[in-house]
Amino acid sequence: MECQRCPVTAKTLATVLSRKEKFCDECFIKFVSTKQRKQMMKDEFFRNLFKVVYPLEKEGSVGKILLPLSLSDSGSLVMLDIVHDLLLEQNKQHNNHTGFTVDILTISTEDNLPVIKEQMKLLIKEKMLELNEISDIYKVHFIDINEFFNSTSNVSNLIIDDENFEIFAKSRSVGNEDKLSLKEILSEYCLNNSSRTDLTSIMKTQLIKHFAFENGNDAILWGHSMTKLSEVIISLVVKGKGSQIATFLDSESFDTLDNKPCNYKNLYPMKDLLSVEIESFLQIKNMTKFLINVEETNSKPNCLVSKKPTSAINQQKLIKNMTINEITTKYFQDIQNDYSNIISTVLRTADKLAEPKPSTTKTSQCQICQSKIYTNPSNWLDRITVTTPYPRETTEEEHLFKQWQDSKLGQSHTHYVELLNEIKRDSINSDDDSDNNDMQLCYGCLILLNTSIKDKNLVWPRVNTMSSLVNPTSEDKELNDILDQFEITSDVEE
Ligand SMILES: [Zn+2]
Numbered sequence: 001m002e003c004q005r006c007p008v009t010a011k012t013l014a015t016v017l018s019r020k021e022k023f024c025d026e027c028f029i030k031f032v033s034t035k036q037r038k039q040m041m042k043d044e045f046f047r048n049l050f051k052v053v054y055p056l057e058k059e060g061s062v063g064k065i066l067l068p069l070s071l072s073d074s075g076s077l078v079m080l081d082i083v084h085d086l087l088l089e090q091n092k093q094h095n096n097h098t099g100f101t102v103d104i105l106t107i108s109t110e111d112n113l114p115v116i117k118e119q120m121k122l123l124i125k126e127k128m129l130e131l132n133e134i135s136d137i138y139k140v141h142f143i144d145i146n147e148f149f150n151s152t153s154n155v156s157n158l159i160i161d162d163e164n165f166e167i168f169a170k171s172r173s174v175g176n177e178d179k180l181s182l183k184e185i186l187s188e189y190c191l192n193n194s195s196r197t198d199l200t201s202i203m204k205t206q207l208i209k210h211f212a213f214e215n216g217n218d219a220i221l222w223g224h225s226m227t228k229l230s231e232v233i234i235s236l237v238v239k240g241k242g243s244q245i246a247t248f249l250d251s252e253s254f255d256t257l258d259n260k261p262c263n264y265k266n267l268y269p270m271k272d273l274l275s276v277e278i279e280s281f282l283q284i285k286n287m288t289k290f291l292i293n294v295e296e297t298n299s300k301p302n303c304l305v306s307k308k309p310t311s312a313i314n315q316q317k318l319i320k321n322m323t324i325n326e327i328t329t330k331y332f333q334d335i336q337n338d339y340s341n342i343i344s345t346v347l348r349t350a351d352k353l354a355e356p357k358p359s360t361t362k363t364s365q366c367q368i369c370q371s372k373i374y375t376n377p378s379n380w381l382d383r384i385t386v387t388t389p390y391p392r393e394t395t396e397e398e399h400l401f402k403q404w405q406d407s408k409l410g411q412s413h414t415h416y417v418e419l420l421n422e423i424k425r426d427s428i429n430s431d432d433d434s435d436n437n438d439m440q441l442c443y444g445c446l447i448l449l450n451t452s453i454k455d456k457n458l459v460w461p462r463v464n465t466m467s468s469l470v471n472p473t474s475e476d477k478e479l480n481d482i483l484d485q486f487e488i489t490s491d492v493e494e
């Protein structure tokens with residue numbers, strides 16, 4: 001089997017079979033890189049951002065990119081590799097100058113931080129250092145997702161009134177004495193894995209965006225493949241967050257955070273690539289060693305001719321134990337070899353969606369995920385739902401009611417009602433008017449709070465204080481530590 005892209009005179013053996021075409025290693029790498037680079041040059045804004053602009057001394061001529069890197073996600077690693085090759089090329093062509101610099105942001109949990117740092121060192125050593133020695137192109141940042149509450153910050157204690165779906169909130173500050181971590185929030189409030197994953201991913205996205213805002217980046221490069229984007233789109237629909245799709249995919253407008261306009265745009269440079277292609281790219285370039293979950297990666301489907309993924313039968317979870325994200329991931333992984341056109345159809349259709357027209361003059365933002373709210377979901381749910389109970393009439397019904405009240409379920413309901421009344425009372429008495437005037441959740445988060453959170457009550461950072469939770473300057477210490485450490489060890493070796 002020969003590569004279909006090599007010239008007839010120099011045919012090489014095909015190693016990859018994708019989209020019914022046969023590639024050799026080299027032609028496949030070129031195919032993947034070209035797809036990504038095409039997205040990076042998609043319009044004038046991004047072309048100007050990435051290319052080397054002359055005169056070189058002109059202020060603002062060097063773009064500042066934020067690249068969120070997860071060492072358990074192949075997509076972001078492949079994206080970094082292609083960006084890196086582009087930088088090397090520019091550096092060579094433009095006499096030690098590049099069109100942009102890259103801030104790499106890794107969000108970690110405290111338990112895997114040591115492993116991530118080790119792998120990052122490996123990556124810095126093999127890739128970034130070479131360029132950084134010429135000019136400071138890369139900066140590495142870490143945020144510990146569990147630790148960011150440490151500085152004094154404000155949280156909202158949110159609760160949903162199960163009679164009319166209205167949201168009430170009480171704010172309080174957390175400080176040095178009562179530290180709060182995401183881990184604690186998840187274990188204390190979440191009733192299932194789906195809600196845990198959802199809240200973690202909401203938090204990660206917000207931290208990345210706020211970091212870009214505070215750090216003055218021009219663009220965030222997200223490592224989502226076409227497959228991954230389709231998964232997110234379907235998950236958003238399933239979770240009742242369909243109205244967010246257009247904003248999520250938008251790479252034309254500047255982002256907004258907390259109703260403030262931002263100076264950065266979001267870009268999905270890998271959106272023309274299937275995840276099997278990304279996995280194959282990693283294998284060919286021998287980059288799986290940088291990942292922290294190599295076994296898991298090796299069991300993911302790829303489109304290499306020789307290397308089939310190791311069997312993952314033993315790891316297969318029961319559907320009922322899977323989160324919504326895992327179910328959609330599995331669906332798209334199963335279909336992408338034979339029905340990859342479904343994946344591109346999902347993405348192409350979603351790409352055509354526009355933002356919904358708001359039903360009120362002023363749009364509010366969700367107090368959990370910060371997305372725009374176009375129609376108040378509390379009012380809508382209240383209109384279509386009957387929540388008043390049927391009155392108890394007979395003594396038997398009284399007896400059954402008493403039994404229920406004494407049961408675990410009844411007791412937890414009593415606790416909920418007490419909590420609701422307390423938060424309601426506090427929020428009505430609160431001087432801070434801004435607190436509750438605009439206390440809204442998007443439909444998806446409302447449903448999450450109503451069904452997957454204990455006592456329909458959640459403590460969450462106040463959206464307007466999110467910026468204070470990420471501090472780019474303090475993160476630089478981490479970076480320097482790592483780069484310094486590395487320089488010491490590299491000196492020893494040479
Ligand atoms: Zn070839």
Ligand SMILES: [Zn+2]
Binds near residue numbers: 371444
């Ligand atoms: Zn929301």
